[in-house]
Amino acid sequence: MTRLAILALLAATPAAAHYGMIIPSDPMISQEDGRSVDLTISFSHPFEEDGMILERPQAFSVTHEGEATDLLGDLSEATVMDEPGYTLTYGLDRPGTHVFAMTPVPYWEPAEDAFIQHFTKTYVSAYGDDEGWDAELGLRTEIVPLTKPFGLWAGNVFQGIVHLDGAPVPFAEVEVEFYNKGQQTSAPSDLMITQTVKADGNGVFTYAAPSAGWWGFAALNTAPETMDYEGEDKAVELGAVIWVRFEEWITR
Amino acid sequence: MIRTCLAAILTLALSGPALAHRVNVFASVEATDAGDVVVVEAKFSTGRIPTLGEVRVEDADGNLIGTHALQDDGTARFPLDPVAASGGMAITVTTDDDHEGYWILTPTDIAGGS
Numbered sequence: 001m002t003r004l005a006i007l008a009l010l011a012a013t014p015a016a017a018h019y020g021m022i023i024p025s026d027p028m029i030s031q032e033d034g035r036s037v038d039l040t041i042s043f044s045h046p047f048e049e050d051g052m053i054l055e056r057p058q059a060f061s062v063t064h065e066g067e068a069t070d071l072l073g074d075l076s077e078a079t080v081m082d083e084p085g086y087t088l089t090y091g092l093d094r095p096g097t098h099v100f101a102m103t104p105v106p107y108w109e110p111a112e113d114a115f116i117q118h119f120t121k122t123y124v125s126a127y128g129d130d131e132g133w134d135a136e137l138g139l140r141t142e143i144v145p146l147t148k149p150f151g152l153w154a155g156n157v158f159q160g161i162v163h164l165d166g167a168p169v170p171f172a173e174v175e176v177e178f179y180n181k182g183q184q185t186s187a188p189s190d191l192m193i194t195q196t197v198k199a200d201g202n203g204v205f206t207y208a209a210p211s212a213g214w215w216g217f218a219a220l221n222t223a224p225e226t227m228d229y230e231g232e233d234k235a236v237e238l239g240a241v242i243w244v245r246f247e248e249w250i251t252r
Numbered sequence: 253m254i255r256t257c258l259a260a261i262l263t264l265a266l267s268g269p270a271l272a273h274r275v276n277v278f279a280s281v282e283a284t285d286a287g288d289v290v291v292v293e294a295k296f297s298t299g300r301i302p303t304l305g306e307v308r309v310e311d312a313d314g315n316l317i318g319t320h321a322l323q324d325d326g327t328a329r330f331p332l333d334p335v336a337a338s339g340g341m342a343i344t345v346t347t348d349d350d351h352e353g354y355w356i357l358t359p360t361d362i363a364g365g366s
Contacts, residue, residue, distance in 0.1 A: 031355060031356060035360075035361070093280075094278070095276060095278045095293075095295075127276065127278055127355075128274070128276045128297075128353075129276045129278070129295065129297075130297075131295075131299055
């Protein structure tokens with residue numbers, strides 16, 4: 001293969017990370033906004049808006065005041081970033097924080113010679129009531145927010161604890177990526193499409209978002225078990241993903 | 253309709269500073285054996301429940317329908333008057349420490365609860 005061909009191949013491969021995505025129409029629904037929230041659910045490389053196929057998830061739920069409700073049957077098939085995904089309009093009957101969570105089926109990624117399963121969640125506040133913003137759902141792996149995961153200004157920091165099987169993960173690696181909707185920005189280097197921070201010894205990580213929009217945080221760990229792929233044991237990457245929107249600072 | 257008629261109330265409510273100690277108000281219609289009941293719930297942004305305060309209920313034209321005292325659990329309940337509520341209702345809670353919040357119970361909200 002010529003060097004040119006290799007370069008062309010590299011250029012065609014997204015440099016970004018895989019992300020499960022649950023993006024609500026608004027993370028803070030006021031009574032003037034209506035009585036429901038629209039969700040767009042996908043699997044993608046969000047910075048490059050490079051969609052991937054999202055199979056029907058294993059589970060999709062909303063948790064409110066500690067009670068989880070199964071919404072898997074309410075998902076509508078949709079095309080998101082040119083690939084199969086889902087949408088859902090969910091009626092918000094009560095105030096407070098509603099946490100939407102998806103457990104996808106493990107995705108076989110030949111390029112990484114591993115399965116990928118991203119436990120994904122997004123927090124939505126209804127009607128000015130933020131109670132429940134720090135809810136831990138008990139997912140196999142999840143980022144438990146230490147910063148309220150909505151109502152943040154661009155430039156604020158977001159902090160969370162990485163949990164795996166119910167315990168903090170010291171020095172966990174967390175990938176951070178911007179949902180670059182409409183390709184509103186570009187990165188001067190591939191290294192800046194997906195940024196990486198590490199948690200401290202207590203599993204706590206910190207990131208300051210430089211601009212308004214949706215930011216995805218994915219804490220990645222390798223499962224102790226393997227999965228079979230064509231007769232071979234393969235590693236399973238477990239991702240704890242949370243989506244957080246930062247709001248633009250408006251000067252009057 | 254109700255949004256226009258209640259504009260003055262909304263403007264008043266929205267013009268106030270969003271204090272660190274807000275009171276959130278939510279209202280819904282609950283079907284009971286005795287008929288539909290409006291349930292008003294008030295809660296400070298801290299999560300604490302206001303135990304003293306007044307609930308003021310107005311129709312879509314801004315006419316006062318009634319006032320009710322907040323109960324110890326931060327709620328107030330009163331029978332739904334379907335005629336007075338036909339265009340919706342504005343429900344304003346003023347706590348005794350002078351914090352105020354509101355909820356607009358729209359005709360759709362009322363129909364959904366019945």
